[in-house]
Amino acid sequence: ILKDVAVTKNAVGVVTDVVAKRADLAAATVITKDGDVIRDVVIKETDTTKNMKVELKKNEAGLITDVAVKKVITKKIYLQNALFVWVPFLVVAFILCALFLRSVTLPARGFKGQFEILSSLNRARTHTWNCTITYITSFGSFSGYAAAFPMMIKTIYGGFDGAPDPLAYAYLGPLIGGLVRALTGPVFDKWGGSKGMHWTTLGQIAGCLALAFGGFLTPTSLDQFQGFVWIMLFIFLMTGTNNAATFRQYPIVFAYSPAKGAQMLGWTGAWAAFGPFIWTSFIGGAITKYGSAIPFFVGVSVFYAYSWFINYYYYTRTGAERFDYGNSGGTWWDKLSDSEKQEMKRIDLRA
Template sequence: MKRLTEWDPSDKKFWEHKGKRIATRNLWISTIALHLAFCIWQMWSVMTINLPKVGFTYTTDQMFTLTAIPALVGAVLRMFYSIAITYLGGRTWTVISTIILIIPAIGIGIAIQNTNTPFITMAILSALCGVGGANFASSMANIGPYFPKEKQGTALGINGGIGNLGVSMVQLVAPIAIGIPLFGTLLGGPQLLVLESGNQNIWLQNGALIWVLPLILISIVAFFGMNNLPSPKVSLVEQAQVFKGKHMYLITILYIMSFGSFIGYSAAFPLLINKEFPEVNALQLAFLGPLLGASFRTVGGYLADKMGGAIVTFASVITMMIATAGVVYFVGESKSFVGFFIMFMILFLAGGIANGSIFRMIPIIFGPKETPAAIGFSAAIGAFGGFFIPKLFGWSFQYSGGPQPALYVFISYYFLCSIILWIYYARPNAEMKC
């Protein structure tokens, strides 16, 4: 598809006769590409569970680190990815950024078959997976301008929500794929999984290699099916104006609360179950949390369009505080997996709604020239939650023997976010009611 020569979704006649069809097509292609990017980004949340059982000698802290590194790299690159859209166009950058993800998928498929692979090699491959996390910023910055303002919350909710479902998808599909000889011996033989109940063969490489063909296919579809919008090239100086106001930093704090929690808990949840409740098969249940969080992101965008982004986000963060306190209770003396699991599901659900509602707030708070930079910066810093949450859990287990200190930190942060939301955005006389 060539670059569009005209684009005005606010013109109702243009939107109904031409714009809606083009916007919808670009939305769904972008959404699938982002979904696969999230699969690659969070691959290590699944892979780490079985590494010790097949002969890898990495420590618990090193395994938490492997789940945390992709978030760190994705966070650093997000700012650059959101800016790249304004210079290269959504179609061009979607194709390039999707093709890049084939490299870590193949690399992990090879390296994970050798238990003597050094930790530094795995850490580098983990970092390459982080590129998938950067795709989020460029995808969201690209999709918003396709839609009228009153529909952007829903569109961004769909793009981000189904994109985020990649986390749940990799945690659901990869464990199934590694349990069967999906490619026979063509792409490598099995590894011996050592369990108390008995040994069995698994194919860890399948958890990485199954994504190669879908990545190739969606790259081709994006090349032929997407468009580059005729948006003017906004200079870095113009975009940098967003950093002069306090709202850029306030929104960033809030986005760490929403998306940072989602991606951080998604990465740490399987290992957390494994540490606190070793009798439970973490890989059979862990995917449900990201599934809820990603699914309800779309709900958050829809509710924000109807009720206002700030009030929906405020209600969500209060719910997150209560749910986190519940997690503390159920990993304490009561030691109930059922209570622990229900509280975490509520935490994922509320965080997903906040993910969608915050993105509805951004276009209202910032102008069209500043919005890409605002999305890129907040998304970049927010993704650091995916690094710090697993690392905080690792630190918490190392120094206290449990996750409670980390959970108290999260509750305190959510309380800070609730104050910011109420004072600046949600109360009746708020400075920037949205």
């Protein structure tokens, strides 16, 4: 307990005045009075008071009978170190793969073969960039929002009295997105990856526009926080589901070459890994330059609309170049004749 405040009480022990002895503490102290008695004491967070908190004691009538200022000692949390828990499991998985994963027999393509997804053969380059854009929309967004979510809570809602703790909510979005990713995979095997991407991308657009134009990014009170959280969790739900659909879709796009389907998942994953950096940088930049994150969410909605059009035109609409309607509706590869399939494989292998 700090002895930096002087408390004055009346004859019945009710606090009537509080005086901060230090100038910096006095400047940060907000006292609310009702007549001759103190109703509330709050210390604003500054560089010198950020580790201080006020404790009020009240009687049965709700009147303050004592005021104490305490210094809170907090231990630093190194969230990034939580990832090290996976290291032993990854080492074991690597050893098991090296010993037993020998059933994949593919022709050797060398180092240059890793970049054949960027060739013009079978229009590989076009579909590579299409998949890259749609994967940034799904997993890039998921990872980006996972990093930006706690930052947004602190920046947008941290200025209100009783502001929420960002760490109390930070895990919810990734948890929902990760769970739905695992649960909806089998659904898209039956329904089709392109259809899943079609509807979930529209869901992402709706969520972002709701944030931008619903007032949740420029709140006037803490009452709007609950709506902000629910919309963000909806966006996480859509990005996680979208991500599940992509893992069905991309191997179908490159059905003539399992190697390229696998390469595509690695290639798009590398691009989407920039999501946390890009999302936090752009959201933070928008808040700094324009005073809110609205420009970012409007801009990312436009990007999602472009991604939606690519998926619709190339993979979803009736007669699309490489459609995927799931196990029940068939795929573009299923509709080709045996001779057409062999020709595409021959072109791919340059045989």
